[in-house]
Amino acid sequence: MDFETIVRGLRDSNYELNNESRLVRAGLKAEQNTASIVERYAWLYSPEALAEVDAAAGEAEKRVHAALLQGLIERRTAAAQDRLLGFYARAETQVGGEQVQFFTALARLAVEPEPKRREEIGEALSRVIEKAEELTLEINRTVMTVLREQGHDSYIRFWSELKQVDYRALQSELERVRDAAAPLYRSWIEPRLQRCGHGFGSTPQFHQPYIRGLADHDAVYTKERFEPAMRATFAQLGLELFRSPTIHLDLSDRPGKNPRASVSVPEAGREVHLLVRPAGGNHDYAAFLHEAGHALHFGLIDPEIGWPLANLSRSFAYPELWSFLIEGIGRDPLWLEEALGVPAEQAQTIAADLTGVHLMMFTRYTAKLAYELELFGGHPLDRERGRRIYRELPSRSTGFLYDERWWQYDRDDAFYSADYLRAWLAQADVDRRLRERFGERWWAESAAGAWLRQQWSRGCEPEAEETVAELGGRPGSGEALLAMFSERLEGMRVG
Numbered sequence: 001m002d003f004e005t006i007v008r009g010l011r012d013s014n015y016e017l018n019n020e021s022r023l024v025r026a027g028l029k030a031e032q033n034t035a036s037i038v039e040r041y042a043w044l045y046s047p048e049a050l051a052e053v054d055a056a057a058g059e060a061e062k063r064v065h066a067a068l069l070q071g072l073i074e075r076r077t078a079a080a081q082d083r084l085l086g087f088y089a090r091a092e093t094q095v096g097g098e099q100v101q102f103f104t105a106l107a108r109l110a111v112e113p114e115p116k117r118r119e120e121i122g123e124a125l126s127r128v129i130e131k132a133e134e135l136t137l138e139i140n141r142t143v144m145t146v147l148r149e150q151g152h153d154s155y156i157r158f159w160s161e162l163k164q165v166d167y168r169a170l171q172s173e174l175e176r177v178r179d180a181a182a183p184l185y186r187s188w189i190e191p192r193l194q195r196c197g198h199g200f201g202s203t204p205q206f207h208q209p210y211i212r213g214l215a216d217h218d219a220v221y222t223k224e225r226f227e228p229a230m231r232a233t234f235a236q237l238g239l240e241l242f243r244s245p246t247i248h249l250d251l252s253d254r255p256g257k258n259p260r261a262s263v264s265v266p267e268a269g270r271e272v273h274l275l276v277r278p279a280g281g282n283h284d285y286a287a288f289l290h291e292a293g294h295a296l297h298f299g300l301i302d303p304e305i306g307w308p309l310a311n312l313s314r315s316f317a318y319p320e321l322w323s324f325l326i327e328g329i330g331r332d333p334l335w336l337e338e339a340l341g342v343p344a345e346q347a348q349t350i351a352a353d354l355t356g357v358h359l360m361m362f363t364r365y366t367a368k369l370a371y372e373l374e375l376f377g378g379h380p381l382d383r384e385r386g387r388r389i390y391r392e393l394p395s396r397s398t399g400f401l402y403d404e405r406w407w408q409y410d411r412d413d414a415f416y417s418a419d420y421l422r423a424w425l426a427q428a429d430v431d432r433r434l435r436e437r438f439g440e441r442w443w444a445e446s447a448a449g450a451w452l453r454q455q456w457s458r459g460c461e462p463e464a465e466e467t468v469a470e471l472g473g474r475p476g477s478g479e480a481l482l483a484m485f486s487e488r489l490e491g492m493r494v495g
Helices: 003-025 034-040 047-051 059-090 102-108 115-131 133-149 155-163 167-195 205-213 223-236 282-299 307-311 317-329 333-340 344-376 383-398 413-438 446-457 464-470 479-489
Strands: 092-095 098-101 247-250 262-267 271-275
Touching: 003 034, 003 059, 003 262, 003 271, 003 307, 034 059, 047 059, 059 102, 059 133, 059 307, 092 102, 092 115, 098 102, 102 115, 115 133, 115 205, 133 155, 155 167, 155 344, 155 413, 167 205, 167 344, 167 413, 167 479, 205 282, 205 344, 223 282, 223 333, 247 282, 262 282, 262 307, 271 282, 282 317, 282 446, 317 413, 317 464, 333 344, 344 383, 344 413, 344 479, 413 446, 413 464, 413 479
Parallel strands: 247 271
Antiparallel strands: 092 098, 262 271
């Protein structure tokens, strides 16, 4: 077994695993069976293969070594993960006398206009989620066991070393930005919480998806405007999203399709799938732009740089940087005027509200990371402790009351929340640099699109903070993000 054999194994197994999970997320398959795929590659996801890769030999070797480490975990948890995803794909719940599929109910939270009805849906979802708790804990117990077997006594330290992130320093900067932006957040969120019939700190979390959807502006975000606006936007940049031979779009609505938009990357630069489940309104536009950023990044990677650097990122902060950058185009008042034909004053109002949603999500994810660090800083499998932390900690800053039954469901593996947050910091800085270089309407300049093409062709080799540094920014700083929040929200009329 040599390095090239291991890379071929990773490429082939990654291709199969990505397509298997995509079919389930797309609602095209009810049962996920990654366990059998992983077992076919048992020779790859093994201590023996790990020992063959010298992580100090170079960046490609480092990425492969990290992928094998994570593969050891996936091999041991694959069967349970399949059962968990199958459970949610099949699960139904009772909502007001109607039997509803779990993911359909989850999607309805974003569009249900009646506050009491949203809370009924949330309660119905919580009953399903609670039934999956034991299986989720089984998976997490196995993860902790595998880490100990590999000589890692700390979940936090393991991911910190693998992704080269100081989580405590990151948390400190994030909370500094959150606290500085708190007055803006309170002034934007409190009227919306009142419309839900609650106040700050007592509003059930189930209202957040609807608030995020900005239903007041639904008349602007019509189905008729959607495709022409998206086609025109990417055509201006010279990025042919809709005609790229490497990017496949799935915009269909299916009962078993996960409402969380996503991109599947069987092989970067060769085959990428973009999945969005339309629910109506602004969320469809934002979700599509976000996932289009992923699809373009992965779809335009030069595969000739080698499979490891094309497909294996050090963390998810770098790919998320590009998805957030493209999503951010939709928050620009000038884009709203030009792409959607919105009058200037109304465009300013919508842009302010979109920024309010951005700040709401930043506040939520900062709290989410704090919860996850607190959870794994002690006994992560202690049900009573975990439920208490989840119930109490996020509610302090977000204004939403978190249901303790979601303490495992609302937690991404490997501190993905931190990768999101790092990407938000980097995106604000990169957006500022693009405006300086290409003008305020950089998203309408083909030269900016050419720059993005060149950047994306490099694959996953840089990191988000390194990209900021290359452009002359301050890596890890939240100043650009805070400035953007202030510019869009201070003194602007919000809806």
